[in-house]
Amino acid sequence: MLNIQSLVFNPFQENTYIIWDDKSKEAAIIDPGCFNTSEQNELCSFIDQMGLKPALLLNTHAHIDHILGNAFVKSRFDIPLHLNQKDLPVLHSLSNVAMMYGVPATPSPEPDIFLDEGHTFTIGRYGFSVLFVPGHSPGSLAFYQPEHKFLISGDVLFHQSIGRTDLPGGDYAVLMNSIQNKLLHLPKDTIVYSGHGQTTTIGYEQKNNPFILEYLRT
Numbered sequence: 001m002l003n004i005q006s007l008v009f010n011p012f013q014e015n016t017y018i019i020w021d022d023k024s025k026e027a028a029i030i031d032p033g034c035f036n037t038s039e040q041n042e043l044c045s046f047i048d049q050m051g052l053k054p055a056l057l058l059n060t061h062a063h064i065d066h067i068l069g070n071a072f073v074k075s076r077f078d079i080p081l082h083l084n085q086k087d088l089p090v091l092h093s094l095s096n097v098a099m100m101y102g103v104p105a106t107p108s109p110e111p112d113i114f115l116d117e118g119h120t121f122t123i124g125r126y127g128f129s130v131l132f133v134p135g136h137s138p139g140s141l142a143f144y145q146p147e148h149k150f151l152i153s154g155d156v157l158f159h160q161s162i163g164r165t166d167l168p169g170g171d172y173a174v175l176m177n178s179i180q181n182k183l184l185h186l187p188k189d190t191i192v193y194s195g196h197g198q199t200t201t202i203g204y205e206q207k208n209n210p211f212i213l214e215y216l217r218t
């Protein structure tokens with residue numbers, strides 16, 4: 001089976017996810033937010049303790065809080081970085097954005113693989129499908145695992161909330177369209193692992209998320 005662990009990193013309290021196949025120990029590191037030595041050590045200790053073999057580095061999108069650890073993870077494990085091409089300008093703006101927030105940042109390596117709607121990747125024995133869900137950022141992606149019924153949603157959907165759309169390339173109408181036409185079509189019992197905060201399910205958000213309820217009313 002697949003296991004998933006979240007580590008909360010950096011001043012933005014971002015969820016970094018590690019997902020691994022318990023048999024082969026092959027692992028993916030998703031949105032590494034570790035931004036200083038102590039957080040980098042925390043990530044590495046976890047990987048060492050569990051005996052994991054990182055094989056993929058994935059970004060749901062390229063906002064600063066999700067990519068602060070890209071350079072570290074790439075240099076430490078030498079694994080391919082996956083991102084949607086439309087978030088390249090966001091990736092390249094890291095130094096400027098970091099200066100604005102006063103957060104130290106090492107520039108991210110360039111992506112090795114561009115992911116898009118309909119693409120798939122595997123972690124050990126398990127396949128994931130890639131959903132293109134723009135609106136929070138121009139190239140936001142979500143990763144769906146059908147057998148375990150879970151979704152890595154990035155900053156598109158949160159428990160009782162949705163991603164902000166006031167950052168460069170954000171668009172409210174596009175975001176709500178992504179949620180309605182992609183995420184809400186997933187099975188209701190799909191567990192949602194968000195970029196910030198607690199986990200939720202598609203069914204719970206369909207019933208209780210004030211932003212979705214408001215959108216569907218109009």
Ligand SMILES: [Zn+2]
Binds near residue numbers: 061
């Ligand atoms: Zn974001």
